[in-house]
Amino acid sequence: MTDHELLRLAAEAAKQAYAPYSKYPVGAALLMSDGTVFTGCNVENASYGLTLCAERAAVSAAVTGGRLKIVKVAIVGGTAQQLAWPCGACRQVLAEFCDQDTPVLVAARGRINRWLARTLGELLPESFRLKKRSHRE
Numbered sequence: 001m002t003d004h005e006l007l008r009l010a011a012e013a014a015k016q017a018y019a020p021y022s023k024y025p026v027g028a029a030l031l032m033s034d035g036t037v038f039t040g041c042n043v044e045n046a047s048y049g050l051t052l053c054a055e056r057a058a059v060s061a062a063v064t065g066g067r068l069k070i071v072k073v074a075i076v077g078g079t080a081q082q083l084a085w086p087c088g089a090c091r092q093v094l095a096e097f098c099d100q101d102t103p104v105l106v107a108a109r110g111r112i113n114r115w116l117a118r119t120l121g122e123l124l125p126e127s128f129r130l131k132k133r134s135h136r137e
């Protein structure tokens with residue numbers, strides 16, 4: 001699974017976004033340690049605060065699928081002008097299932113050829129955890 005393929009899956013997921021209020025569709029794709037991929041899109045609600053972000057939808061799909069170890073994350077969407085950096089809440093939720101060095105690839109809507117990569121540790125240093133970090137960190 002190349003970076004570009006994972007970004008393409010995130011872009012596909014963004015097409016399913018339910019974002020009638022913000023008109024800011026987001027898709028996330030998670031590559032798991034066994035090579036499987038889970039995706040998610042944002043799901044908004046008339047009661048705005050109940051909105052579910054794409055990253056957390058994807059994490060929920062992975063856990064439901066019995067996979068807990070994320071090795072790469074791709075996030076695509078929003079607008080064509082801005083990279084779709086994950087919100088703080090999603091960074092914390094991703095941290096539960098990622099290592100500090102797990103790559104997070106982000107791209108703007110319709111521009112998956114121009115992505116930036118950061119590690120989860122760069123996006124959320126010293127993240128809160130109750131479980132011990134794995135030996136890889």
Ligand code: THU
Nearest residue numbers: 022024026042053054086087090
């Ligand atoms: N959104 C995500 O899906 N992921 C993020 O990390 C940031 C925000 C969604 C929530 C809402 O539907 C829209 O983007 C605008 O905030």
